[in-house]
Amino acid sequence: MIDFRIIAEDQETGARAGELVTPHGVIETPVFMPVGTQATVKTLAPSDLIELDARIILSNAYHLFLRPGADVVREAGGLHGFMGWDRAILTDSGGFQIFSLGHMNRVKEDGLEFKSHLDGLTFFMTPEDNMKLQRDLGADIIMAFDECVAYPATHEQAKVSTELTLRWAERCRRAWSADPREQLLFGIVQGATYADLRDSCARALVEMDFPGYAIGGLAVGEPKPVMREMIDATISLLPRERPRYFMGQGFPEDIVGSVAQGVDMFDCVMPTRNARKGSLFTSRGRLVVKNAKYARDDRPIDPDCDCYACRNFSRRYIRHLFRSDEALGPRLASIHSLAFYLNTMREMRAAIIDGRFVAWRREFHEKYDAGWGETETAETGDA
């Protein structure tokens, strides 16, 4: 049922290039999934995403559950029909969103009680409810319903949470296989920053046999060496022939590092969220296009980029759009930043296949780390 092929593996690192077959097309890995939380990648139309050649996007079950509601999406033929997107979709279960956006959440053995961040209404959701929700939304890949502990957490907090997540994963697995559809269910490895918990969680999930595995609960504020250590502790236990997804990792340089460790799939709001504020990712690092120094700069955002924004518009013009609060500014910035992410993934894939990943990575860093000499601003620091 799971159709994931490894095309090439790097000899010097854990990096690998693969193909994941879904009902809505083949996804070439490593892959970055643009985030469309509310069934739209903010500021972009599906036609923009097709021009960027995005093969898969991510949407959020939690947000869609609250608005417009699962039935409104299901009746439209699921997310694909609803939002006019006929390529692949992954839905996040909502565990992370409930913890980061909800308030007065109460974790019970049977499920999660939470209040909507929109209107304060209280809901209770079991793992089985969540599987039904994600079935109604109809994404190609769905995620187990998990509990996420905040960073930092004590070992005891993390242990209790990880054990609950495992019991919920078992229930998700059972509900999913009881009503088989053309959807791949991914298990999520939790365990905070504790290698022993990551280890036991990964082993237990592999025992349950999921079509794919995610690494959750990282890139939430922990030091990068700890993050790297946790990835290593997890990856080594996951089966080679299944896709591996690092949830929410955002900085390009971190994604490159995780690919080297053997991760196949990524998502993050960072490229689009920062772009909407005028902070762009480029082949030479960050560029804050609103800065006064770009007022008369006729170069494109990134001279090495061939996206619609870089082919047609200057920094001079895009800065004007941001200063004038014009919607085209965030849109062009989002197009560019996603193009940079997606192109970087495609370059990495080609390098892995050609056996020159390490050389590619060195070249990437030489250029990216040198940067435009841009000063980081406070507003660009959020994830």
Next chain:
Amino acid sequence: MIDFRIIAEDQETGARAGELVTPHGVIETPVFMPVGTQATVKTLAPSDLIELDARIILSNAYHLFLRPGADVVREAGGLHGFMGWDRAILTDSGGFQIFSLGHMNRVKEDGLEFKSHLDGLTFFMTPEDNMKLQRDLGADIIMAFDECVAYPATHEQAKVSTELTLRWAERCRRAWSADPREQLLFGIVQGATYADLRDSCARALVEMDFPGYAIGGLAVGEPKPVMREMIDATISLLPRERPRYFMGQGFPEDIVGSVAQGVDMFDCVMPTRNARKGSLFTSRGRLVVKNAKYARDDRPIDPDCDCYACRNFSRRYIRHLFRSDEALGPRLASIHSLAFYLNTMREMRAAIIDGRFVAWRREFHEKYDAGWGETETAETGDA
């Protein structure tokens, strides 16, 4: 120098089909010009406008003067280079904007003193300054610098204002011809709601010999029969072989009426401004897509429209986008409403050429006036 050809004239009305040649393409009239006040048609990229086959857009010298400043636009190769648009552009001189947006304006014989609506700084602009400004912006068609009186105005107020506008028109005409470029300067007929003032103003402007003529100071709140009367009073005095532009007329049914009276060119923020609030123009009248009745409606906004929004998305989805404050909602709505306006202009043109304009107008009204049974909401009433 002015290259305007009349292709066909309707036998029963004043309607006519023409071609206006500009350095950036041929404009087929009657034509509607989408408004891009700040060098961008709000929410749309040039690629969207090309898909809509807009041949000419309008921008505002007043706004661009204040931000980013004429020099920033001029250095980029004028508006065309600045905004990445290689089709035709018309700039409004800013007279109307100064009166509607500025405050503490002081009209002097030599020019206009006004405070910026952005930061309150005071500026003084003469007709000659304005011609230089519009030359720097580099549009294909530029407008004379005029004074607009508010509605209602007394005959004396209107007379004083119209006479000043005429003296300024003469100065604009002289400054324009002293430094000839590939720009067409249009004179603007003022005179408020007084036929005698419209008459004398039109005669004087025709005497000055402009490449084109605009009707200004209407569609500002006066009763529609008065507006029709003023158009008739003006049109009959304008030379047949010059383009005629009704500034700021917005409702589709009013534009159809003005075409029948012999007007060639139109612009208004109405289709895009209302669209951004979820109120759309369709072949069956207004549709307020945020209304609850569209929550599960899988039809496109307008089943008779072939725009990107109507080909790909349902009312169900577009309503969700608006409720969720997603930028794609205003963008799809703007695409549709402009498509409706531009398609209506093209249909009218074809009907005039085929000698069936009156029949077309009847069919248009049968469908448009029947409507979707939509209740007008307060928020859709603005122009």
